[in-house]
Amino acid sequence: MIRTRYAPSPTGFMTIGNLRSALYEYLIAKHEGGVFILRIEDTDQQRYVEGATDAIFETLRITGLNFDEGPSVGGDYGPYIQSERKADYMPPALRLIKEGKAYYCFCEKERLQSLADEGGHVKYDRHCLQLSKDKIAAKIESGTPYVIRQLIPEGKTTFHDEVFGDITIENSELEDQILIKSDGMPTYNFANVVDDNAMAITHVVRGCEYLTSTPKYTLLYEALGWPIPIFVHLPLLQNSDGKKISKRHGDASIPQLVEMGFLPEAIINYVALLGWSPADNKEIFTLEELIQVFNAKNISKSPSTFDMKKMTWVNGEHIKGLPVEIYYSMALPFLQEAVKKPGMDYMYLAGITQSRVSFIKECGELVDFIDALPDYDIELYTHKKMKTNPDVARDSLKLAIAALKQLEDWNHTAIGEVVAKLAEESDFSKGQILWPIRTALSGKPTTPCGATEIAELLGKDESLKRLSAGLSKLQ
Numbered sequence: 277m278i279r280t281r282y283a284p285s286p287t288g289f290m291t292i293g294n295l296r297s298a299l300y301e302y303l304i305a306k307h308e309g310g311v312f313i314l315r316i317e318d319t320d321q322q323r324y325v326e327g328a329t330d331a332i333f334e335t336l337r338i339t340g341l342n343f344d345e346g347p348s349v350g351g352d353y354g355p356y357i358q359s360e361r362k363a364d365y366m367p368p369a370l371r372l373i374k375e376g377k378a379y380y381c382f383c384e385k386e387r388l389q390s391l392a393d394e395g396g397h398v399k400y401d402r403h404c405l406q407l408s409k410d411k412i413a414a415k416i417e418s419g420t421p422y423v424i425r426q427l428i429p430e431g432k433t434t435f436h437d438e439v440f441g442d443i444t445i446e447n448s449e450l451e452d453q454i455l456i457k458s459d460g461m462p463t464y465n466f467a468n469v470v471d472d473n474a475m476a477i478t479h480v481v482r483g484c485e486y487l488t489s490t491p492k493y494t495l496l497y498e499a500l501g502w503p504i505p506i507f508v509h510l511p512l513l514q515n516s517d518g519k520k521i522s523k524r525h526g527d528a529s530i531p532q533l534v535e536m537g538f539l540p541e542a543i544i545n546y547v548a549l550l551g552w553s554p555a556d557n558k559e560i561f562t563l564e565e566l567i568q569v570f571n572a573k574n575i576s577k578s579p580s581t582f583d584m585k586k587m588t589w590v591n592g593e594h595i596k597g598l599p600v601e602i603y604y605s606m607a608l609p610f611l612q613e614a615v616k617k618p619g620m621d622y623m624y625l626a627g628i629t630q631s632r633v634s635f636i637k638e639c640g641e642l643v644d645f646i647d648a649l650p651d652y653d654i655e656l657y658t659h660k661k662m663k664t665n666p667d668v669a670r671d672s673l674k675l676a677i678a679a680l681k682q683l684e685d686w687n688h689t690a691i692g693e694v695v696a697k698l699a700e701e702s703d704f705s706k707g708q709i710l711w712p713i714r715t716a717l718s719g720k721p722t723t724p725c726g727a728t729e730i731a732e733l734l735g736k737d738e739s740l741k742r743l744s745a746g747l748s749k750l751q
């Protein structure tokens with residue numbers, strides 16, 4: 277059974293990069309019918325940010341990445357918050373001491389600092405490794421503060437990463453890492469390994485910034501005799517300016533993106549593509565579809581760039597795919613704000629705007645000409661393909677106004693028939709009549725429906741008023 281975990285440290289809101297880790301963990305598990313776990317890694321209380329845990333819950337909830345085990349939902353491997361697991365870390369550290377794979381270190385800060393090399397890097401010199409059993413016991417007895425360090429063995433360490441392949445490093449490059457700090461709390465790395473083992477995690481998915489720490493994790497698993505999980509490190513994620521996306525660089529949080537008008541399913545879809553692509557290059561997916569097709573084998577190791585434009589396009593595609601009644605209910609407040617004309621058919625306005633917006637809130641701008649004709653330049657009457665310009669428009673509008681005045685049953689089909697007849701009987705093509713009508717009625721270069729539909733929406737009186745106003749403008 278595949279068990280993956282998203283293991284955030286509550287040091288701020290979730291960025292796009294954090295969401296990508298969570299999503300890939302989720303997809304790897306769900307693709308195989310496995311279990312997705314949330315574990316809060318809050319051992320480092322100094323970096324704790326008030327409200328960060330709630331922000332993580334909120335983001336996972338909005339995006340639909342429901343965890344099977346975790347804080348609040350529980351599970352057989354709880355608690356799922358590290359600060360509630362304090363008692364679990366000392367026993368494995370003591371076992372390592374017993375087996376000669378770890379040791380107490382009583383060195384003070386000043387001494388450690390004096391070991392710093394020219395670059396300021398401190399590598400511990402194993403001073404306390406020589407202490408006799410009696411000396412250690414006496415120091416502990418007298419309350420001397422200590423840490424517990426892992427004794428890094430000689431040789432090399434190789435681990436396999438699903439994305440980056442085999443990586444080998446010389447153990448001599450590693451320091452005897454601290455497992456338990458002087459306050460009795462585990463270090464971040466130690467707690468991470470102890471918990472991944474305790475929670476039977478099979479796949480560790482995280483950003484590639486953890487690649488350099490993975491030899492240390494590997495040595496810990498080996499020392500403790502625990503199975504090593506499958507590592508999946510994700511490619512670097514950059515902003516379009518080439519900077520790494522981070523909480524500190526003020527990039528938008530997921531709730532902020534939703535506030536800006538991104539649909540959660542579009543965010544998820546776009547984030548899935550940041551470092552992964554399906555074999556057939558399809559780009560638009562629901563979360564369900566992603567679960568079906570996601571395969572860690574298709575994760576790329578080259579850096580991916582967060583592109584707001586692309587995410588905006590993905591958003592538009594998801595809006596197009598919404599069931600019309602859902603789109604209608606989301607668009608209605610914006611349509612009502614933009615168009616207050618009595619008797620308006622808002623369902624119709626929803627229908628003509630749905631496929632034309634990148635954000636739902638843009639729908640109002642597409643139809644706001646219904647209430648108020650904007651001031652426009654007569655150059656709008658020029659259209660090369662339709663072979664119209666202000667002169668053609670002036671003459672064709674004159675004819676159209678005269679003919680439409682006679683029309684009693686004012687609907688777009690009847691209006692269309694009047695235009696067709698006019699085109700037959702005059703020197704103007706249909707386009708040369710429709711383009712000027714549309715321009716005079718909307719004052720916009722593009723509209724979400726054609727001239728005859730606009731005329732029907734506006735009604736006969738208002739339409740004739742606008743057509744005449746257009747004609748005066750042209751004269």
Ligand code: GLU
Binds near residue numbers: 468482
């Ligand atoms: N707690 C780490 C973070 O917030 C995650 C490390 C991991 O997934 O192993 O980045």
